Amino acid sequence: MKEKEISLGVIGVGHWGPNHVRNFIGLPNCRVAVVADSNKEALARVSKQFPGPKTVQDYKKLLAGDAIDAVVVCTPTSTHYKIVRGALAAGKHVLCEKPLSETGAQAKDLVRLAKAKKRVLMVGHVFVFNPGLLKVKEIIDSGETGKIYYLSAVRTNLGPIRTDINVAYDLASHDISIFNFLLGKTPLSVSASGMAFLQPGIEDVTFISLRYPGDVIASVQTSWLNPKKVRQLTVVGSRKMVTWDDLELVNPVAIYDRGAGLTGDYRGYGEFLRIATWDGEVRLPKVSPEEPLKVQDRAFLDAVLGRAPVRSSGEFAAGVVEALEAARKSLRRRGAPVEL
Ligand SMILES: NC(=O)c1ccc[n+]([C@@H]2O[C@H](COP(=O)([O-])OP(=O)(O)OC[C@H]3O[C@@H](n4cnc5c(N)ncnc54)[C@H](O)[C@@H]3O)[C@@H](O)[C@H]2O)c1
Structure with missing residues:
Protein backbone atom coordinates (compact mmCIF):
# COMPACT_ATOMS: atom_id res chain seq x y z
CA MET A 1 0.00 0.00 0.00
CA LYS A 2 1.27 3.48 -0.85
CA GLU A 3 2.25 5.45 2.26
CA LYS A 4 0.32 8.61 3.05
CA GLU A 5 1.83 11.96 2.09
CA ILE A 6 1.94 14.34 5.04
CA SER A 7 0.70 17.83 4.28
CA LEU A 8 2.78 20.23 6.34
CA GLY A 9 2.54 23.86 7.42
CA VAL A 10 5.47 25.90 8.76
CA ILE A 11 4.59 28.74 11.15
CA GLY A 12 7.35 31.32 11.52
CA VAL A 13 9.91 31.74 8.74
CA GLY A 14 12.32 34.26 10.21
CA HIS A 15 15.92 33.17 10.71
CA TRP A 16 15.48 29.43 11.46
CA GLY A 17 12.13 28.48 9.89
CA PRO A 18 13.44 28.46 6.26
CA ASN A 19 15.83 25.64 7.27
CA HIS A 20 12.80 23.50 8.15
CA VAL A 21 11.13 24.45 4.85
CA ARG A 22 14.27 23.37 2.94
CA ASN A 23 14.61 20.08 4.81
CA PHE A 24 10.96 19.05 4.60
CA ILE A 25 10.85 19.90 0.88
CA GLY A 26 13.71 17.44 0.44
CA LEU A 27 12.08 14.61 2.41
CA PRO A 28 9.84 11.91 0.93
CA ASN A 29 6.23 11.37 2.10
CA CYS A 30 5.85 15.06 2.77
CA ARG A 31 4.63 18.22 1.06
CA VAL A 32 5.17 21.70 2.48
CA ALA A 33 1.75 23.11 1.60
CA VAL A 34 1.64 26.41 3.52
CA VAL A 35 3.98 28.77 5.33
CA ALA A 36 2.65 31.34 7.77
CA ASP A 37 4.33 34.41 9.19
CA SER A 38 2.85 37.60 10.57
CA ASN A 39 5.66 39.47 8.80
CA LYS A 40 4.98 39.98 5.07
CA GLU A 41 8.67 40.49 4.28
CA ALA A 42 9.58 37.13 5.82
CA LEU A 43 6.91 35.48 3.64
CA ALA A 44 8.21 37.26 0.52
CA ARG A 45 11.78 36.12 1.29
CA VAL A 46 10.80 32.49 1.80
CA SER A 47 8.58 32.44 -1.34
CA LYS A 48 11.49 33.69 -3.40
CA GLN A 49 13.76 30.98 -2.00
CA PHE A 50 11.18 28.17 -2.05
CA PRO A 51 8.37 28.85 -4.53
CA GLY A 52 5.48 26.43 -4.16
CA PRO A 53 3.98 26.59 -0.67
CA LYS A 54 1.05 28.96 -0.19
CA THR A 55 1.67 31.87 2.18
CA VAL A 56 -0.59 33.31 4.89
CA GLN A 57 -0.02 35.98 7.52
CA ASP A 58 -2.52 34.61 10.03
CA TYR A 59 -1.42 31.14 11.20
CA LYS A 60 -4.97 30.38 12.37
CA LYS A 61 -5.99 30.11 8.70
CA LEU A 62 -3.45 27.34 8.31
CA LEU A 63 -4.91 25.49 11.31
CA ALA A 64 -8.51 25.68 10.11
CA GLY A 65 -9.84 22.68 8.19
CA ASP A 66 -8.29 19.31 7.36
CA ALA A 67 -5.90 20.30 4.58
CA ILE A 68 -2.85 20.33 6.88
CA ASP A 69 -1.84 17.24 8.91
CA ALA A 70 1.14 18.61 10.80
CA VAL A 71 2.79 21.92 11.65
CA VAL A 72 6.25 23.13 12.52
CA VAL A 73 6.18 26.02 15.01
CA CYS A 74 9.24 28.19 14.56
CA THR A 75 8.16 31.48 16.08
CA PRO A 76 9.77 33.19 19.13
CA THR A 77 9.62 31.13 22.34
CA SER A 78 7.16 33.48 24.08
CA THR A 79 4.54 32.60 21.41
CA HIS A 80 5.03 28.79 21.47
CA TYR A 81 2.48 27.90 24.14
CA LYS A 82 -0.44 29.69 22.49
CA ILE A 83 0.36 28.55 18.94
CA VAL A 84 1.14 24.92 19.86
CA ARG A 85 -2.01 24.74 21.99
CA GLY A 86 -4.09 26.02 19.07
CA ALA A 87 -2.47 23.55 16.67
CA LEU A 88 -3.01 20.53 18.92
CA ALA A 89 -6.58 21.60 19.65
CA ALA A 90 -7.13 21.74 15.88
CA GLY A 91 -5.92 18.12 15.65
CA LYS A 92 -2.51 18.78 14.06
CA HIS A 93 0.71 16.91 14.83
CA VAL A 94 3.27 19.43 16.09
CA LEU A 95 7.02 19.86 15.84
CA CYS A 96 7.78 22.91 17.99
CA GLU A 97 11.15 24.62 18.10
CA LYS A 98 12.97 24.62 21.41
CA PRO A 99 12.29 25.49 24.16
CA LEU A 100 8.70 24.21 24.15
CA SER A 101 7.40 26.91 26.49
CA GLU A 102 8.37 29.35 29.22
CA THR A 103 7.03 27.33 32.18
CA GLY A 104 6.90 23.68 33.14
CA ALA A 105 3.16 23.97 33.78
CA GLN A 106 2.61 25.12 30.16
CA ALA A 107 4.79 22.29 28.83
CA LYS A 108 2.87 19.69 30.85
CA ASP A 109 -0.43 21.13 29.67
CA LEU A 110 0.69 20.71 26.04
CA VAL A 111 1.83 17.13 26.75
CA ARG A 112 -1.61 16.35 28.23
CA LEU A 113 -3.41 17.90 25.26
CA ALA A 114 -1.30 15.99 22.72
CA LYS A 115 -2.13 12.74 24.54
CA ALA A 116 -5.83 13.55 24.69
CA LYS A 117 -5.84 14.39 20.97
CA LYS A 118 -3.61 11.39 20.10
CA ARG A 119 -1.24 13.64 18.22
CA VAL A 120 2.56 13.68 18.00
CA LEU A 121 4.18 16.48 19.99
CA MET A 122 7.87 16.66 19.28
CA VAL A 123 10.30 19.45 20.14
CA GLY A 124 13.27 20.60 18.09
CA HIS A 125 16.01 19.70 20.53
CA VAL A 126 18.21 19.27 17.52
CA PHE A 127 21.30 18.09 19.43
CA VAL A 128 19.47 14.90 20.40
CA PHE A 129 19.71 14.13 16.67
CA GLU A 290 24.50 14.31 8.06
CA GLU A 291 22.75 17.62 8.88
CA PRO A 292 21.21 17.21 12.36
CA LEU A 293 18.11 19.26 11.46
CA LYS A 294 17.39 16.92 8.57
CA VAL A 295 17.73 13.88 10.87
CA GLN A 296 15.34 15.58 13.31
CA ASP A 297 12.77 16.54 10.67
CA ARG A 298 12.83 13.03 9.22
CA ALA A 299 12.30 11.62 12.75
CA PHE A 300 9.22 13.85 13.07
CA LEU A 301 7.75 12.47 9.83
CA ASP A 302 8.55 8.92 10.95
CA ALA A 303 6.68 9.56 14.21
CA VAL A 304 3.68 11.09 12.41
CA LEU A 305 3.57 8.16 9.99
CA GLY A 306 3.78 5.73 12.94
CA ARG A 307 7.07 4.30 11.64
CA ALA A 308 9.07 5.14 14.78
CA PRO A 309 8.45 6.26 18.37
CA VAL A 310 8.60 9.99 19.10
CA ARG A 311 12.09 11.15 20.00
CA SER A 312 12.59 14.48 21.75
CA SER A 313 9.00 14.21 22.91
CA GLY A 314 6.89 16.76 24.76
CA GLU A 315 7.76 14.97 28.02
CA PHE A 316 11.47 15.22 27.29
CA ALA A 317 11.07 18.91 26.43
CA ALA A 318 9.09 19.53 29.63
CA GLY A 319 12.10 18.24 31.59
CA VAL A 320 14.27 20.86 29.87
CA VAL A 321 11.75 23.67 30.47
N1 LIG B 1 17.37 24.39 16.93
C1 LIG B 1 18.16 25.41 16.72
O1 LIG B 1 19.38 25.27 16.61
C2 LIG B 1 17.55 26.76 16.58
C3 LIG B 1 18.26 27.80 15.97
C4 LIG B 1 17.65 29.04 15.85
C5 LIG B 1 16.39 29.24 16.37
N2 LIG B 1 15.73 28.20 16.97
C6 LIG B 1 14.37 28.40 17.53
O2 LIG B 1 13.48 28.73 16.47
C7 LIG B 1 12.51 29.64 16.93
C8 LIG B 1 12.52 30.88 16.00
O3 LIG B 1 13.79 31.47 16.06
P1 LIG B 1 14.28 32.47 14.91
O4 LIG B 1 15.72 32.72 15.18
O5 LIG B 1 13.87 31.96 13.58
O6 LIG B 1 13.44 33.77 15.27
P2 LIG B 1 13.07 34.98 14.30
O7 LIG B 1 12.62 36.08 15.19
O8 LIG B 1 14.16 35.21 13.32
O9 LIG B 1 11.82 34.43 13.47
C9 LIG B 1 10.56 34.23 14.05
C10 LIG B 1 9.49 34.48 12.99
O10 LIG B 1 8.22 34.22 13.59
C11 LIG B 1 7.31 35.22 13.13
N3 LIG B 1 6.21 35.33 14.10
C12 LIG B 1 6.25 35.84 15.35
N4 LIG B 1 5.04 35.73 15.93
C13 LIG B 1 4.23 35.15 15.01
C14 LIG B 1 2.85 34.78 15.01
N5 LIG B 1 2.07 34.99 16.07
N6 LIG B 1 2.33 34.22 13.89
C15 LIG B 1 3.10 34.01 12.80
N7 LIG B 1 4.42 34.35 12.75
C16 LIG B 1 4.97 34.90 13.84
C17 LIG B 1 8.15 36.49 13.02
O11 LIG B 1 7.55 37.42 12.15
C18 LIG B 1 9.47 35.94 12.50
O12 LIG B 1 9.55 35.97 11.10
C19 LIG B 1 12.85 29.97 18.39
O13 LIG B 1 12.06 29.14 19.22
C20 LIG B 1 14.30 29.56 18.51
O14 LIG B 1 14.64 29.14 19.82
C21 LIG B 1 16.28 26.98 17.07
Missing part, protein backbone atom coordinates in the same frame (compact mmCIF):
# COMPACT_ATOMS: atom_id res chain seq x y z
CA ASN A 130 23.27 15.34 16.21
CA PRO A 131 25.41 12.44 14.93
CA GLY A 132 28.38 13.56 17.08
CA LEU A 133 26.32 13.55 20.26
CA LEU A 134 24.68 10.25 19.31
CA LYS A 135 28.24 8.89 19.18
CA VAL A 136 28.99 10.36 22.65
CA LYS A 137 25.81 8.71 23.96
CA GLU A 138 26.85 5.38 22.43
CA ILE A 139 30.28 5.64 24.10
CA ILE A 140 28.78 6.46 27.52
CA ASP A 141 26.14 3.72 27.27
CA SER A 142 28.78 1.13 26.31
CA GLY A 143 30.46 1.74 29.67
CA GLU A 144 33.73 2.87 28.05
CA THR A 145 33.83 6.09 30.08
CA GLY A 146 33.10 4.31 33.39
CA LYS A 147 31.05 6.20 35.95
CA ILE A 148 30.24 9.72 34.74
CA TYR A 149 31.68 12.27 37.16
CA TYR A 150 30.69 15.49 35.45
CA LEU A 151 29.75 17.24 32.20
CA SER A 152 30.66 20.77 31.29
CA ALA A 153 29.53 22.83 28.32
CA VAL A 154 30.24 26.23 26.83
CA ARG A 155 28.00 27.95 24.28
CA THR A 156 28.92 31.52 23.45
CA ASN A 157 28.85 33.92 20.52
CA LEU A 158 28.28 37.59 19.76
CA GLY A 159 24.49 37.52 19.21
CA PRO A 160 21.97 36.83 17.87
CA ILE A 161 20.40 38.64 20.82
CA ARG A 162 16.78 37.80 21.62
CA THR A 163 14.32 40.18 23.23
CA ASP A 164 11.65 37.79 24.56
CA ILE A 165 13.73 35.29 26.56
CA ASN A 166 17.09 35.24 28.32
CA VAL A 167 20.22 33.53 27.02
CA ALA A 168 19.60 30.47 29.19
CA TYR A 169 16.24 29.80 27.52
CA ASP A 170 17.82 30.45 24.13
CA LEU A 171 21.15 28.63 24.41
CA ALA A 172 21.37 26.62 27.66
CA SER A 173 18.17 24.89 26.51
CA HIS A 174 20.46 23.07 24.04
CA ASP A 175 23.01 21.99 26.63
CA ILE A 176 20.44 20.96 29.24
CA SER A 177 18.74 18.84 26.56
CA ILE A 178 22.16 17.31 25.83
CA PHE A 179 22.85 16.58 29.53
CA ASN A 180 19.37 15.05 30.03
CA PHE A 181 19.76 12.99 26.87
CA LEU A 182 23.26 11.69 27.66
CA LEU A 183 22.43 10.87 31.28
CA GLY A 184 18.87 9.68 30.62
CA LYS A 185 17.82 11.73 33.65
CA THR A 186 16.58 15.16 34.64
CA PRO A 187 18.38 17.34 37.22
CA LEU A 188 17.56 17.30 40.92
CA SER A 189 18.59 20.87 41.50
CA VAL A 190 19.72 23.90 39.53
CA SER A 191 21.59 27.02 40.51
CA ALA A 192 22.37 29.90 38.21
CA SER A 193 24.07 33.24 38.22
CA GLY A 194 24.00 35.74 35.41
CA MET A 195 23.67 39.34 34.41
CA ALA A 196 21.49 41.42 32.10
CA PHE A 197 23.93 43.93 30.62
CA LEU A 198 22.01 44.93 27.49
CA GLN A 199 18.27 44.65 28.24
CA PRO A 200 16.75 45.02 31.70
CA GLY A 201 15.57 41.68 33.11
CA ILE A 202 16.88 39.61 30.17
CA GLU A 203 20.20 37.98 31.10
CA ASP A 204 22.76 37.90 28.30
CA VAL A 205 25.26 35.82 30.23
CA THR A 206 24.52 32.91 32.56
CA PHE A 207 26.51 30.26 34.43
CA ILE A 208 24.28 27.33 35.39
CA SER A 209 25.17 24.37 37.63
CA LEU A 210 23.00 21.28 37.73
CA ARG A 211 23.03 18.29 40.06
CA TYR A 212 21.82 14.96 38.66
CA PRO A 213 20.97 11.69 40.42
CA GLY A 214 23.99 9.49 41.20
CA ASP A 215 26.25 12.39 42.24
CA VAL A 216 26.73 13.61 38.69
CA ILE A 217 27.19 17.35 38.25
CA ALA A 218 27.01 19.49 35.13
CA SER A 219 27.61 23.07 34.22
CA VAL A 220 26.91 25.26 31.23
CA GLN A 221 28.17 28.73 30.42
CA THR A 222 26.12 30.69 27.87
CA SER A 223 26.52 34.16 26.47
CA TRP A 224 25.34 36.36 23.61
CA LEU A 225 28.05 38.83 24.53
CA ASN A 226 31.29 37.06 23.75
CA PRO A 227 33.88 37.59 21.02
CA LYS A 228 34.08 33.87 20.17
CA LYS A 229 31.61 31.31 18.90
CA VAL A 230 32.13 28.21 21.04
CA ARG A 231 29.98 25.05 21.16
CA GLN A 232 31.83 22.54 23.30
CA LEU A 233 31.12 19.73 25.72
CA THR A 234 33.42 17.73 27.98
CA VAL A 235 32.35 14.49 29.66
CA VAL A 236 34.61 13.23 32.43
CA GLY A 237 34.22 9.64 33.54
CA SER A 238 36.12 7.37 35.92
CA ARG A 239 37.79 5.51 33.02
CA LYS A 240 37.83 7.87 30.04
CA MET A 241 37.03 11.42 29.03
CA VAL A 242 35.18 12.55 25.92
CA THR A 243 35.01 15.91 24.19
CA TRP A 244 32.62 17.16 21.51
CA ASP A 245 33.09 20.30 19.48
CA ASP A 246 30.23 21.23 17.17
CA LEU A 247 32.48 23.52 15.14
CA GLU A 248 34.90 20.67 14.33
CA LEU A 249 33.38 19.47 11.10
CA VAL A 250 35.54 16.39 10.48
CA ASN A 251 36.25 15.00 13.95
CA PRO A 252 33.79 16.53 16.43
CA VAL A 253 34.27 13.75 19.02
CA ALA A 254 37.49 12.71 20.79
CA ILE A 255 37.84 9.93 23.37
CA TYR A 256 40.74 10.38 25.77
CA ASP A 257 42.15 7.42 27.64
CA ARG A 258 43.09 9.83 30.39
CA GLY A 259 42.15 10.05 34.01
CA ALA A 260 43.20 9.84 37.61
CA GLY A 261 42.50 7.46 40.48
CA LEU A 262 43.77 5.98 43.70
CA THR A 263 46.57 3.51 43.28
CA GLY A 264 46.96 0.40 45.44
CA ASP A 265 50.30 1.83 46.42
CA TYR A 266 49.56 3.27 49.85
CA ARG A 267 50.47 2.10 53.28
CA GLY A 268 47.28 2.06 55.30
CA TYR A 269 45.98 4.35 58.00
CA GLY A 270 47.69 7.64 58.60
CA GLU A 271 49.56 7.47 55.33
CA PHE A 272 49.03 9.43 52.15
CA LEU A 273 46.61 8.02 49.61
CA ARG A 274 48.37 8.11 46.30
CA ILE A 275 46.53 9.47 43.30
CA ALA A 276 48.01 8.64 39.97
CA THR A 277 47.06 10.04 36.60
CA TRP A 278 47.24 8.19 33.31
CA ASP A 279 47.52 9.66 29.87
CA GLY A 280 46.94 7.20 27.05
CA GLU A 281 45.71 7.26 23.49
CA VAL A 282 43.22 9.65 21.97
CA ARG A 283 40.69 8.12 19.56
CA LEU A 284 38.67 10.06 16.99
CA PRO A 285 35.62 7.95 16.14
CA LYS A 286 33.96 8.24 12.74
CA VAL A 287 30.90 10.49 12.85
CA SER A 288 28.29 10.80 10.10
CA PRO A 289 28.31 14.28 8.53
CA GLU A 322 11.49 22.77 34.18
CA ALA A 323 15.26 23.06 34.53
CA LEU A 324 15.22 26.42 32.69
CA GLU A 325 12.45 27.70 34.93
CA ALA A 326 14.46 26.60 37.98
CA ALA A 327 17.49 28.43 36.57
CA ARG A 328 15.39 31.58 36.16
CA LYS A 329 14.23 31.34 39.79
CA SER A 330 17.79 30.80 40.95
CA LEU A 331 18.96 33.84 38.96
CA ARG A 332 16.42 35.97 40.87
CA ARG A 333 17.76 34.50 44.14
CA ARG A 334 21.38 35.30 43.27
CA GLY A 335 22.37 31.71 42.62
CA ALA A 336 20.58 29.91 45.47
CA PRO A 337 19.90 26.29 44.40
CA VAL A 338 16.34 25.48 43.33
CA GLU A 339 15.21 21.89 43.91
CA LEU A 340 13.14 20.09 41.30
